[in-house]
Amino acid sequence: MIRAEPTVGAEVPPLTRTITLTDMVAYAGATWDWHRLHYDPDWLLARGLTQPVVDGQVFGALLAEALQDWLGPRAALRRLHFRFRELVLAGETVRCGGRVTRVAGRLVTVEQQVEVVGDRPRIAVAPAGAVVELRT
Amino acid sequence: MTMLTEELRARIGEERVYTAPEELGRASIRYFARAVGDDNRLYTDDGYARQWGYEGVIAPPTLVCETNQYADVPRDGDGYAGHRWDLHVPGTRQVRGGNSYEFHRAVRPGDVVTATWVLVDIAERSTRDGRAMLVVTSRAQYTDQAGELLATNEEQVIYVSLDVPGGDR
Numbered sequence: 001m002i003r004a005e006p007t008v009g010a011e012v013p014p015l016t017r018t019i020t021l022t023d024m025v026a027y028a029g030a031t032w033d034w035h036r037l038h039y040d041p042d043w044l045l046a047r048g049l050t051q052p053v054v055d056g057q058v059f060g061a062l063l064a065e066a067l068q069d070w071l072g073p074r075a076a077l078r079r080l081h082f083r084f085r086e087l088v089l090a091g092e093t094v095r096c097g098g099r100v101t102r103v104a105g106r107l108v109t110v111e112q113q114v115e116v117v118g119d120r121p122r123i124a125v126a127p128a129g130a131v132v133e134l135r136t
Numbered sequence: 137m138t139m140l141t142e143e144l145r146a147r148i149g150e151e152r153v154y155t156a157p158e159e160l161g162r163a164s165i166r167y168f169a170r171a172v173g174d175d176n177r178l179y180t181d182d183g184y185a186r187q188w189g190y191e192g193v194i195a196p197p198t199l200v201c202e203t204n205q206y207a208d209v210p211r212d213g214d215g216y217a218g219h220r221w222d223l224h225v226p227g228t229r230q231v232r233g234g235n236s237y238e239f240h241r242a243v244r245p246g247d248v249v250t251a252t253w254v255l256v257d258i259a260e261r262s263t264r265d266g267r268a269m270l271v272v273t274s275r276a277q278y279t280d281q282a283g284e285l286l287a288t289n290e291e292q293v294i295y296v297s298l299d300v301p302g303g304d305r
């Protein structure tokens with residue numbers, strides 16, 4: 001199964017995900033990260049927060065998934081970087097998008113970002129990006 | 137007043153090493169993939185993974201950098217049970233800056249991960265609105281039981297001053 005041949009300027013098909021509190025609890029369990037910031041109403045209230053905060057590292061997983069889904073099983077992620085700009089709260093919907101900025105042999109470089117869509121749209125993660133190797 | 141005290145500066149270069157008490161395991165891989173909603177068969181189907189040149193199922197690439205499985209440390213008061221430096225920076229709140237990962241080979245269920253964390257740097261900066269902050273840069277290197285490099289993770293955590301510039305607190 002060979003998928004899209006990435007060229008400079010090509011858009012990474014966006015990956016859109018609504019992150020519910022249930023998803024956050026599942027992620028906390030899967031990563032052995034039980035920080036109360038991600039689920040505990042009393043802890044949040046004491047710190048002036050109204051909603052559980054999504055663990056930022058999950059965006060790394062989603063940025064990786066967007067690329068792997070697009071480029072298929074021959075693709076192997078070599079590098080991934082991301083900077084956090086805004087908190088994302090339980091129940092919000094994010095869209096991970098990107099575009100190819102360089103293709104050099106088997107290595108594809110992409111710029112990516114995570115934006116929150118919905119009532120309070122904003123960029124949550126940027127700059128971000130990756131280098132993917134298309135294995136032969 | 138400088139936030140970067142001599143006590144903090146002396147911590148730069150510190151190292152912590154954690155070795156997981158067990159193999160990563162197929163269940164951890166499937167759990168992570170399911171938790172993030174990733175149905176890629178490379179993570180659950182040995183036959184499919186072999187078709188694509190792997191020895192069997194592999195872990196989603198970022199799992200090794202995101203899990204605290206290797207740390208095996210008690211929870212702190214916030215419920216956190218991963219690596220931490222326990223830096224004391226009074227009058228600040230802590231926020232994540234970002235991460236930069238490098239993946240050297242696909243992680244497999246049989247890998248027993250050792251994470252070696254180094255406190256690379258602590259630098260004083262200011263936010264766009266003029267508040268002081270400390271940027272703490274750490275680097276983790278993940279290796280398997282044979283010492284082979286799996287991945288690296290450079291992470292920035294930021295301690296932002298609660299003092300508002302020009303405020304009369």
